[in-house]
Amino acid sequence: xxxxxxxxxxxxxxxxxxxxxxxxxxxxxxxxxxxxxxxxxxxxxxxxxxxxxxxxxxxxxxxxxxxxxxxxxxxxxxxxxxxxxxxxxxxxxxxxxxxxxxxxxxxxxxxxxxxxxxxxxxxxxxxxxxxxxxxxxxxxxxxxxxxxxxxxxxxxxxxxxxxxxxxxxxxxxxxxxxxxxxxxxxxxxxxxxxxxxxxxxxxxxxxxxxxxxxxxxxxxxxxxxxxxxxxxxxxxxxxxxxxxxxxxxxxxxxxxxxxxxxxxxxxxxxxxxxxxxxxxxxxxxxxxxxxxxxxxxxxxxxxxxxxxxxxxxxxxxxxxxxxxxxxxxxxxxxxxxxxxxxxxxxxxxxxxxxxxxxxxxxxxxxxxxxxxxxxxxxxxxxxxxxxxxxx
Numbered sequence: 001x002x003x004x005x006x007x008x009x010x011x012x013x014x015x016x017x018x019x020x021x022x023x024x025x026x027x028x029x030x031x032x033x034x035x036x037x038x039x040x041x042x043x044x045x046x047x048x049x050x051x052x053x054x055x056x057x058x059x060x061x062x063x064x065x066x067x068x069x070x071x072x073x074x075x076x077x078x079x080x081x082x083x084x085x086x087x088x089x090x091x092x093x094x095x096x097x098x099x100x101x102x103x104x105x106x107x108x109x110x111x112x113x114x115x116x117x118x119x120x121x122x123x124x125x126x127x128x129x130x131x132x133x134x135x136x137x138x139x140x141x142x143x144x145x146x147x148x149x150x151x152x153x154x155x156x157x158x159x160x161x162x163x164x165x166x167x168x169x170x171x172x173x174x175x176x177x178x179x180x181x182x183x184x185x186x187x188x189x190x191x192x193x194x195x196x197x198x199x200x201x202x203x204x205x206x207x208x209x210x211x212x213x214x215x216x217x218x219x220x221x222x223x224x225x226x227x228x229x230x231x232x233x234x235x236x237x238x239x240x241x242x243x244x245x246x247x248x249x250x251x252x253x254x255x256x257x258x259x260x261x262x263x264x265x266x267x268x269x270x271x272x273x274x275x276x277x278x279x280x281x282x283x284x285x286x287x288x289x290x291x292x293x294x295x296x297x298x299x300x301x302x303x304x305x306x307x308x309x310x311x312x313x314x315x316x317x318x319x320x321x322x323x324x325x326x327x328x329x330x331x332x333x334x335x336x337x338x339x340x341x342x343x344x345x346x347x348x349x350x351x352x353x354x355x356x357x358x359x360x361x362x363x364x365x366x367x368x369x370x371x372x373x374x375x376x377x378x379x380x381x382x383x384x385x386x387x388x389x390x391x
Contacts, residue, residue: 001034002382005118007063007086007111009038011048011351011361014085017371019053025242027346032379037076039063044353045361051350063110068117081118083378086111087126108146116156121192124374125185126366129168132183150187162187165198169370173203176344176367177210177239178310196384201377212328213306214239215341219253221330224263227254247347252336252358256318265291265301266320266331274302274324299324310342315363318355336362344369
């Protein structure tokens, strides 16, 4: 059994892939990975993790509190940890909004500190694409700081180092109906005898990516300020059958309440268009001057395409003035459940808190189906290299 720790776990998008497989188009449990514990500071995300993974100890605390004494007090067996997974907060690296080399940008140091304590054979460090272009306070690339920090732990007075493998994985290549690029660093401990080198998972889809329609066309239409717990129709695609499983009630499918101005803007915008298109219509006299948009990026107030994958889902997935999140065919933003579908969370996955909190839990997660592909590659790597030592 491969013993795993999930740091900065959120609701468990990464953990999902290490606890589930897809067999006959159904999510089924797998037992090769034993999650020793997960850590999350946000109380709503931590509670959602507990509800979805009740058998995994959840340490709801600041990661800086995790030390040997703390872990021993909770009677956790940390004598052998094979794998650490997780992604520190990404907001500081994101190319959306302010980019600041602040305390959150340095949280990789806490991840590194836990590596020095647990000394896993392998780790997976995930973050947004903006990590590759972020600069530190000296003007040097942060990614260099991160990678180099994992190669030498002499400041902890221990002999520990990792060989780092880096790749950018796009979720749409692995069966997720969303174009979402993320940076993955995989570290392999240098003192191990490795027969077969690490390989990132090969894409499972090279053409005909899953679309927004493939993902959410079975979900009921909603009027302004309404919601429903009834599916009202059967799934129509293989992906929808996978997401639905045996779920009977539709949860988190609630529309916001929009004023007349916002409704007019959403009605006017076409698929693939956004703020510049609305302003062009105003300038041409085709829309009222009151609809002119003075702030935002070019893809804010943007409508998704029905026949393409979604653009990257963010924690503002239900805010039309945020990045592209207007429903392709209805004059409203995505619901939380539609965002979860586009992230590949099954319909029985539980989120906790108000709508803003739930959308953050969804938008900040690693897509579960991408995680499954990553976990499968890690399983193969462990079996090839360490089979006699993990079973």
